[in-house]
Amino acid sequence: MRIASLFTGIGGLELGLARAGHRAVLACEIWSPARAVLAARLPDAHLHADVTTLADLPGDTELLTAGFPCQDLSQAGRTLGIGGTRSGLVGHVFRLLDERAIPVVVLENVSFMLSLDRGAAMHRLAGAFEERGYRWAYRTIDAQAFLPQRRARVFLVATRSDLDPADVLFQGDVAMPPSSTTLASHAHGFYWTEGTRGLGWAPDAVPTLKNGSTVGIPSPPAILRTDGVIVKPDLRDAERLQGFPADWTRPAEEVARASLRWALVGNAVSVPVAEWLGERLRDPRPHETERDGPWPTGRGSWPRAARFDGTTRHAVRIGAYPVFLEREPLERFLEHPGTPLSARGTAGFLSRAEASSLRFAPGFLDAVRRHLAARRGERDAALAA
Incomplete structure (x- = not known):
């Protein structure tokens, strides 16, 4: 699929999707060190600096991605919520969807947004997709399924096509292998x-x-x-x-101090998770509906995984490890x-x-x-x- 990317960062989501055969045609990123990386690493994508001035998406866009800012949603950040100045920029995703209804949308953010402000961020996102006729599914996935980094993130897929987002996200569910590490045997x-x-x-x-x-x-x-x-x-x-090649962020040093590369890496989407998602988009498999559970009532936080089938919301019983690679x-x-x-x-x-x-x-x-x-x-x- 041809990808229009918002809040692209250094292109982790797009690099992973590219490894699965998809291609970025637009990358929108406001921070100049990240744009320097994108200019060097995604040379075929048109770069746009500011999502607030992006009037429309390319006409051939099939997939819209947005790893929207997490500063207001993260436990490590200011926890101002989805209405915060930074995380509230996700509203431009829906402004652009109103201009052009893209068939498939992928959002990524921190798992803390499932509980922050009694799940206000998820209420806003899910409601906005439902109002526009999208089915959606999301799943918390830990990058440790692929790499030695513990990093839980929510991946949400919304579709206005024959593709069921549940058939994309809810493939594979394995347990983390038992660990017998000691200070003498492992770091x-x-x-x-x-x-x-x-x-x-x-x-x-x-x-x-x-x-x-x-x-x-x-x-x-x-x-x-x-x-x-x-x-x-x-x-x-x-x-x-x-999941990036070493020195992926080196082009940032052309416009900023080298130490800012740490922020670029820390903000990024883990590449192998995005690649797994890209492969599932190419090869969806029927969702096992026996994983569905009733929608929770009387609780503030949202489930770790859930879906909306066009009529009903379902909690989904599935873990954070679709695989656990050796x-x-x-x-x-x-x-x-x-x-x-x-x-x-x-x-x-x-x-x-x-x-x-x-x-x-x-x-x-x-x-x-x-x-x-x-x-x-x-x-x-x-x-x-």
Whole structure:
């Protein structure tokens, strides 16, 4: 299908769809570092800067994609809701659909929007599609099904064609294989900037890559390696943890500081999830209606998966892993050594962790203390020299 893409970012959704045979003809993105990446990586797509000035979509558009801004919907963001200045831009999706009814629409956003403001974002999105005669289905999918990054996102497919969105999204449902990791056998990811209320602990994986700061302050996770060293992953490995080729975002440095590449990566759609979706769009399979359940009443949040068949809304019993691909351990996946977490960063994390009531894996805090002692020793030796 020919794709018109809104809020394109660095093209993760479009790259994945392209690997499944689809093609972007329009990419709309306002942030200049991301547009620099798109100009280099999606050279055949027409670039438009501002969705608010986009009057219409190309006449041959068959698929509209929109990974609309999540800042107002995310737990890590401002949680202003769907009416916030950034996330409210999704309204332009429906303005453009009113100009041209595109047969298939794909939206992507954070899973927190299912519960924020008692599901207000989903009420608005679902209602807007239903008013325009679309059937819809959505599913929470975790990128860890494909890569060693824990990243749950909602993918919504809406259609005004013979294609049933349930036949696209509800294929495959597997359990995550049981894990027997230890600090000695596998690397473990966590948020070194946390430690008071949460940790983001991820055995043999990293927690969700974040977008960092709009002023270019990176926010990579930490990885405790089996040798006891705590590192922040190299940016090239962060790109790979999203499914991009290494250095995919390098063109951004032509217009912005290099540190902003972390925000570009953290905001992106994971490529292999998009590829899986693209393959399902090409090869839909009948939805197993026995997965359907009654629509929940008296609760604020929406189900983790659901569908609207044109008449009735159904909750759908299906998990976040359509597959669980075999992969090499995280420590071998990483192609670059990363940067050891500094003494200052380690000390700050340790002080928060020790003062918290969080429970930690056996030996974890001791490993952090040993890393801190090693970093302080290196610092003192450098000062003495």
